[in-house]
Amino acid sequence: MAQFIQQIINGLNVGSIYALIALGYTMVYGIVKLINFAHGDILMIGAYFGFFALATFNVPFGLALVVSMILCALVGMTIDRLAYKPLRNAPRISALITALGMSMLLQNLFRLLFGAQPRRMPAVIELQRIEIAPGIAISNLAIITILLSVGLMLLLEFIVKKTKTGKAMRAVSEDKSAAKLMGVNVDKTISITFAIGSALGAVGGLLYAINYYQVEPYMGMMPGLKAFVAAVLGGIGVIPGAMLGGFAIGLIETLTKGYISTTWADAFVFGILIIVLIFKPAGILGKNTREKV
Amino acid sequence: MKKLLSLALVLVIVLTTFLTGCAGDSKPTTPDATETETETETGTETEATGEAVRLGLLAPTSGALAPYGQAVKNSVELAIQEINAAGGINGADVELFFYDNEGDSTKTVNLFNKLVDVDKIHALIGPVISTTSLAVAPIANELGIPMISPTATNKDVTPGLEYVFRACYIDPYQGSVVAKFAMDNLEAKTAAVFTNVGSDYSDGLAKAFTETFEAGGGTITDAEGYTDADNDFSAILTKVKANAPDVIFVPDYFNMVGVVASQVRELGIESVLLGGDGWDGIQNDFASEVEGYFFANHYSTTDPDPIVQDFITAYEAQFGETPNALGALAYDATKVMLAAITAAGSTDGEKIIEALMATDMPAVAGHITFDENGDPIKDISIITVKDGKLELEAKVSGN
Numbered sequence: 001m002a003q004f005i006q007q008i009i010n011g012l013n014v015g016s017i018y019a020l021i022a023l024g025y026t027m028v029y030g031i032v033k034l035i036n037f038a039h040g041d042i043l044m045i046g047a048y049f050g051f052f053a054l055a056t057f058n059v060p061f062g063l064a065l066v067v068s069m070i071l072c073a074l075v076g077m078t079i080d081r082l083a084y085k086p087l088r089n090a091p092r093i094s095a096l097i098t099a100l101g102m103s104m105l106l107q108n109l110f111r112l113l114f115g116a117q118p119r120r121m122p123a124v125i126e127l128q129r130i131e132i133a134p135g136i137a138i139s140n141l142a143i144i145t146i147l148l149s150v151g152l153m154l155l156l157e158f159i160v161k162k163t164k165t166g167k168a169m170r171a172v173s174e175d176k177s178a179a180k181l182m183g184v185n186v187d188k189t190i191s192i193t194f195a196i197g198s199a200l201g202a203v204g205g206l207l208y209a210i211n212y213y214q215v216e217p218y219m220g221m222m223p224g225l226k227a228f229v230a231a232v233l234g235g236i237g238v239i240p241g242a243m244l245g246g247f248a249i250g251l252i253e254t255l256t257k258g259y260i261s262t263t264w265a266d267a268f269v270f271g272i273l274i275i276v277l278i279f280k281p282a283g284i285l286g287k288n289t290r291e292k293v
Numbered sequence: 294m295k296k297l298l299s300l301a302l303v304l305v306i307v308l309t310t311f312l313t314g315c316a317g318d319s320k321p322t323t324p325d326a327t328e329t330e331t332e333t334e335t336g337t338e339t340e341a342t343g344e345a346v347r348l349g350l351l352a353p354t355s356g357a358l359a360p361y362g363q364a365v366k367n368s369v370e371l372a373i374q375e376i377n378a379a380g381g382i383n384g385a386d387v388e389l390f391f392y393d394n395e396g397d398s399t400k401t402v403n404l405f406n407k408l409v410d411v412d413k414i415h416a417l418i419g420p421v422i423s424t425t426s427l428a429v430a431p432i433a434n435e436l437g438i439p440m441i442s443p444t445a446t447n448k449d450v451t452p453g454l455e456y457v458f459r460a461c462y463i464d465p466y467q468g469s470v471v472a473k474f475a476m477d478n479l480e481a482k483t484a485a486v487f488t489n490v491g492s493d494y495s496d497g498l499a500k501a502f503t504e505t506f507e508a509g510g511g512t513i514t515d516a517e518g519y520t521d522a523d524n525d526f527s528a529i530l531t532k533v534k535a536n537a538p539d540v541i542f543v544p545d546y547f548n549m550v551g552v553v554a555s556q557v558r559e560l561g562i563e564s565v566l567l568g569g570d571g572w573d574g575i576q577n578d579f580a581s582e583v584e585g586y587f588f589a590n591h592y593s594t595t596d597p598d599p600i601v602q603d604f605i606t607a608y609e610a611q612f613g614e615t616p617n618a619l620g621a622l623a624y625d626a627t628k629v630m631l632a633a634i635t636a637a638g639s640t641d642g643e644k645i646i647e648a649l650m651a652t653d654m655p656a657v658a659g660h661i662t663f664d665e666n667g668d669p670i671k672d673i674s675i676i677t678v679k680d681g682k683l684e685l686e687a688k689v690s691g692n
Contacts, residue, residue, distance in 0.1 A: 003535050010527040118548050120578040129561050135535075139559050212524040213555045213579075214548065222522050257528030262519045263490060265528075 002135030007258045008251065013142040015250020016149035017211070020204035021227035022234070022242035023156060024197030030173045030237035031193045033092060037099040038079060039201055040224015041106035046072045046202025047121075047209035047219060048110065054122050061124040068206055069199040076198025077191050085187070110217040118216040121209045145207050152200060153243050160239060165192055173237070226253070229273045235283025244284060345388045346381075346634055348373070348627075349414035351404055351429070352421045353396035365421050365443060365623040366391060367612050372627035375607070382635050394420055398428035405429050409436060415640040416440065416630055418623070423447035430457045437642040439633075439649060443626040444619050448497075451667040456646055458667035460626035460658070461591060464494060467569050468501030468544065470673040471589050474689045475567060476509045478675075479587075481539035485515040485564070487529075487553065489545045492521075498544035498569045514538045521549070526556045534562050546571040551579035558582055572676075573618065580681035591618035592658040593674045593685035604657045618658070625656040659688065 021043055028036045046068045053064035083102050087095045125144070129137045160166035168189045171179040180186050208223055209215050230249040234241025249269055256265040276283060350369050353362035373387050381387060390412040394401040401420050408414045417433060417440040420426050426445035433440040434454040441458040442450060448463045462470075475481040484506055489495035503513055514536040517529045530553075533541065541557070541564045543550050550572055557566060565586060572588035594605060594615055604624055608616040616624075633648035634640060653662045659671035677686040 003531060006531045007528060010525075010531060013527070014525055120551070127559060129559075137561060141559070208524075212552055214524075214552060222524070254525075254528040257525075258532050262517055262523060262529055266522070 002133065003258075005133075005136050007254055009136070009138050009142065010258075011251035011254035012247060013145055013211070013250070014254060015247035016146045017204050017207050017246075018223065018227045018230045018249050019243045019246025020149050020152065020200050020207070021223060022230040022246045023153065023239065024201045024204075025228050025231040026234070026236055026239060026242040027169075027193050027197045029231070030239075031169060031190055032084070032088070032095075034084060034095045034099065035228070035236075036084075036197075037096070037224070037228075038102040038106060039197065040220035040227070041103050041110075042072055042076055042079075042198045042201040042220070043205030043208065043224065044110065044215075044217060044220035045075055045106065046198075046205035047215045048114065049202065050206035050209065051119060051121055051215045054124060055119075064124075065203060065206060068202045072202035072205075073195035073199040076194040076201075080191060080194040085190075107217050107220075114217065116217060118214040121213050121215055124210055141211065145211060148203065148207065152203060156196065156200070157239065159196070165189070169193055226269060229269055232273055232283055233276050235286025238283065238285045238287070241283055241285035345386045346416075346631075346640060347388050347390060347412060347414045348630070349405070349408035349412065349417040349419075350389055350391040351394045351401055351408070351417070351419040351425070352391070353425075354393045356395050358396040358422060361444075361619050362393070362396075362421050364617050364620040365419065368608065368616060368620040368623040369418055369627045371604075371608060371611060372624050372631070376628075376631050382631060383638065387631060390414055394425055396422055396425060398425050401425040402428055402432065405432060409438060414438065415642075416634065416645060418443065418626055418630060420445075421619070423450060426450050426459075430454050433457060439630070439642055439645045441626045441630050441649075443622040454667070456642065458629075458646075458649055458663060458669075460622045460629060460656075460661070460669060462671065462673060463668055464497035464569075465501035466668075467589050467673060468498035469505035470689050471498075471542065471544075471567050471569065471587075471675075472502045472505035472509065472511075474587065474589075474675050474687065475506065475540045475542075476511055478687055478689070479540060479565060481511065481565075483512045483514050483536070483538040483540075485517065485533045485536065485538040485541045486513055487526075487541065487543045487545075488516070488518050489549065490518040490520060492545065494569075494571065495544045499542065502542050502544070524552060526553050527560065530556055530560050530562060533564070534560055538564050540565045540567050542567045544569045544571065547573070547575035547579070550575055551582060554579055554582040554586070570618065576678055576681060576683055580678060583678045584681070585678065587675050587677050587686055589673045589689075590676050591674065592621045593676050593683065595683065596674065596685045596688075598655075600655055601657050621657040625658050625661065628656065629654065629661060 021039065024039045024042065025036060028034055049068040049071045050064050053059050053067050079102060083098050084095055087098055125140060128140045130140065131137045160169060168184045171182065171184050172186055172189045176186055205220065226249055227246065230245035231242045233248060234243070234245025252272060253265050253269055256268045350366065352365045353359060354366055370389065373389050376382065377386050390408055392404040394404055405417070408417065417438055419442060420429060421444055423445045426442045427447065427450055430440065430450055431454065434456045437456060439456050441460060443460045445459055446461055446463050448465065451457045451459055475484060486499050486503055488499040503516070507513060515533050515538065543553050543566055550568055554566055566583065567586065568588040570590045573590055575583055592601060604621065605616060608620060629652055632654055633645050633652060637644035637648040650663055659673065661669050661671045664670055672688040672690050674688055675686045676683050
């Protein structure tokens with residue numbers, strides 16, 4: 001039993017990172033109906049910014065986090081402006097392929113700039129284990145990871161539900177042309193969405209790098225794909241769905257590794273994607289909208 | 294939306310396959326890269342005529358493998374200088390014919406033919422990596438040119454080829470020596486084994502470790518597989534923690550081992566981690582995480598044995614850096630080959646391999662004798678990480 005609870009804690013730790021990354025996918029999809037495959041690489045870029053801030057400039061963790069979020073928000077907006085905006089009215093498939101191309105471009109650019117050799121992430125905090133019950137312990141790193149993730153999710157929920165910008169985002173997501181007619185600045189709203197999504201991705205990337213100690217150009221691929229699955233599982237385009245999906249994927253993955261086999265974990269995660277798409281294509285919290293003909 | 298998601302799904306599957314494939318390919322190739330194969334051909338009648346003994350050397354000194362090839366070349370040159378300074382072999386000087394094979398199999402075969410036809414070598418040291426060694430070995434055997442690879446660890450290099458030898462131990466041997474060390478020196482009764490399922494190197498070591506450990510009466514509590522794409526080991530480590538094995542064997546390259554070791558510390562697991570020569574270099578990034586753990590390596594720079602310290606001093610004096618394990622193995626390979634030529638009293642291939650089979654001499658990377666395949670039987674150095682530095686813990690015999 002103690003072991004099971006320990007595994008749940010492990011799962012929540014991984015899941016909270018997936019959830020943060022999934023938010024970026026889901027927000028962008030909700031607004032421009034684009035699956036931004038370059039989002040996984042945004043988290044890699046965020047991890048690199050964090051790495052340089054921590055290792056090269058020795059700034060405290062909080063500052064490194066903020067710097068990495070701001071820079072990634074700028075990178076996200078720039079990518080949107082350069083690669084996606086010209087294709088706003090093109091078929092969706094063109095934008096999707098552009099996103100894949102952007103992902104490859106970013107990975108190889110960073111490999112070229114910093115080499116393929118993984119770099120060691122400096123330890124940001126003295127690692128401590130807090131025993132909650134006999135045989136069950138949680139590290140302070142896991143507590144920070146989970147609290148930071150949940151806190152940012154609540155903040156996002158607040159922005160989307162209670163602020164004017166959030167209202168504009170919801171309006172654009174519902175109907176872009178109607179929102180434009182109502183005087184919403186659609187381009188600006190999309191830019192802000194990319195900025196927020198990328199900033200959350202940066203936090204996810206930095207937490208991922210701190211939890212797993214390494215930074216390398218391809219680190220974004222696997223967590224990016226899993227976060228994408230999480231977004232689809234929860235219902236892509238729905239913000240609480242991304243959080244739910246992220247935690248669900250983290251738990252499923254950890255429990256599969258703990259009780260079945262490590263080598264089966266990815267098969268389970270992606271198998272779930274297939275099953276969800278067959279039985280509930282809109283995802284767990286997804287609205288069942290009819291395709292407009 | 295349905296269509297788009299289906300499309301995205303297909304992309305995800307393709308990407309996953311691609312990613313796993315890539316990860317497999319881009320994995321550090323240390324075991325292969327550290328394999329050098331040396332082939333030596335011994336000329337005939339050196340003793341009477343004073344005619345030079347002609348040694349060939351094939352090593353990659355350009356391209357990605359250059360650091361390995363350069364270490365080998367330096368050490369071979371050093372060994373030959375020492376022999377010549379001491380009067381050569383039965384009064385004859387040793388001459389070295391070196392070509393850069395760039396780690397390419399085709400080039401290696403062509404250059405080997407050139408060494409035989411033009412330079413008339415008596416024996417070959419090299420090539421360095423397994424793939425090129427596998428390409429040349431059958432030809433050397435056919436032509437009756439004794440060859441010794443310093444570093445080809447692939448088990449298929451030597452079997453069935455009587456003219457082909459090597460100076461390094463092979464992967465399964467290493468795994469079983471670590472198991473013996475765990476049982477004899479650490480008094481381990483239970484062990485967990487982590488295998489990188491995408492790596493022949495990791496798999497070979499894990500299998501040998503398991504076999505030896507179980508044959509010695511030990512119990513394997515957990516056998517876990519993972520891939521290069523895995524980063525999160527907390528789930529399997531939590532499971533392992535419940536079984537509290539004495540040791541955990543993680544035969545992989547240092548980057549992956551570092552990630553595992555960090556999480557071992559994070560979860561407060563007390564088991565001791567063990568590994569193979571892929572750990573060499575871990576002290577650079579993960580010294581504190583692997584403090585007190587052990588791994589097998591070809592030699593240790595802190596080995597007080599004079600033969601080791603003399604080699605290190607001579608190498609440092611000439612090349613300005615500390616020799617790595619490949620250098621030590623290349624030095625040994627050259628010394629072994631030249632000793633065999635001396636003992637044979639001839640550069641005739643058949644006599645040399647007879648003398649090689651009778652080899653029984655101390656060497657930098659451990660006292661060396663050969664088994665029927667031409668693979669060395671020798672001690673393995675067990676290295677521990679202490680205060681962030683590598684130290685020799687024990688020398689364990691695999692026999």
